[in-house]
Structures are given as C-alpha cells and as structure tokens.
Amino acid sequence: MSKLHMIDTYWAIIIPAFAFPMGLFLMKQFMEGLPTSLIEAAKIDGATEWTVFSKIVMPNVKPAWLTLIIFSVQALWNNKASTVIYSEEMKTLPFAMQQIQAGGIARTGEAAAVLVVLMIVPIAIFIFSESQILETMASSGLKD
Numbered sequence: 001m002s003k004l005h006m007i008d009t010y011w012a013i014i015i016p017a018f019a020f021p022m023g024l025f026l027m028k029q030f031m032e033g034l035p036t037s038l039i040e041a042a043k044i045d046g047a048t049e050w051t052v053f054s055k056i057v058m059p060n061v062k063p064a065w066l067t068l069i070i071f072s073v074q075a076l077w078n079n080k081a082s083t084v085i086y087s088e089e090m091k092t093l094p095f096a097m098q099q100i101q102a103g104g105i106a107r108t109g110e111a112a113a114v115l116v117v118l119m120i121v122p123i124a125i126f127i128f129s130e131s132q133i134l135e136t137m138a139s140s141g142l143k144d
Contacts, residue, residue: 001084012084013092017076023068030064031057066129074122093118 006012034057042052058065080095097118100111 007084008087008090010090013076013079013081017072020068020072020075022071026064026068027061030061034060070122070126070129073125077118077121 001007001012006015038056038060039052042056047055078094079092080098081092082095085091085095093114097111097114100107100114103110
C-alpha cells in the first residue's frame with residue numbers, strides 16, 4: 001500500500017477486499033450448480049457467449065452475489081484498518097470502538113452507542129437483500 005501511495009486513503013481498505021478468496025470459491029461452486037441444459041438450450045437458440053453469461057448465468061447466480069456482498073460489506077465494515085490508516089479523522093468505527101472500550105467501565109454508555117451504530121449497517125443490508133435472495137431462489141427452480 002505504501003508503494004501504491006494508498007496510505008491514509010479509503011482505497012487501502014477497499015481494494016484488498018476484491019481479493020476475497022471465499023468470494024471466488026462461492027461463485028465457482030454456485031455457477032457449477034447451474035444446469036448445463038439451460039446453457040446448451042441458449043446456445044442452440046443462437047446466443048453468444050456474452051449473451052449466455054449476461055442474460056442467463058448472471059441472473060441465476062444473483063443469490064450468490066448478494067451473499068458475497070453481505071459477507072464483503074461485513075468484513076469491510078468490521079475492518080479496523082489500523083495498519084493503513086494513520087490520521088485520526090479517517091479512523092474507522094471499529095477502531096473508535098476499541099479506543100472507547102479501552103477507557104474501561106466508565107465509558108460503557110459510549111461503547112453501547114457505537115456498538116448500535118456498528119450493527120445498523122450490516123443488519124440493514126441483510127434486511128434489504130434477504131427478500132431478493134429468497135425471490136431469486138424461488139423463481140429459479142429448474143430441474144435437469
């Protein structure tokens with residue numbers, strides 16, 4: 001990050017998230033579960049590789065994308081980034097929570113308030129994406 005001049009930038013937190021190995025494995029496993037007859041039928045109908053990918057494969061792997069987004073946002077949201085963010089105004093909320101908890105029992109009210117704020121974003125993302133995950137899984141009931 002130092003050689004890329006990304007110290008004290010939010011890109012230092014965001015860019016490493018693209019190398020999330022669980023995401024690659026999750027998408028690979030989910031795409032292998034797609035019926036080959038669906039892809040073959042599209043090719044017989046004259047669809048190009050890009051059309052098959054964008055119109056058939058990607059809509060069918062929407063639950064995997066949403067699951068990956070939930071895991072990635074949760075990992076990024078809980079990242080302290082203490083190794084790449086040094087300036088106080090750019091510190092993340094988990095780092096602030098750690099500092100508040102270090103204050104001892106006298107700062108339990110502040111710690112509880114920060115904890116509520118830390119919990120709101122992952123819960124909201126899950127609530128908004130849960131209905132889409134269930135809808136996509138219900139509407140893509142294909143059998144070989």
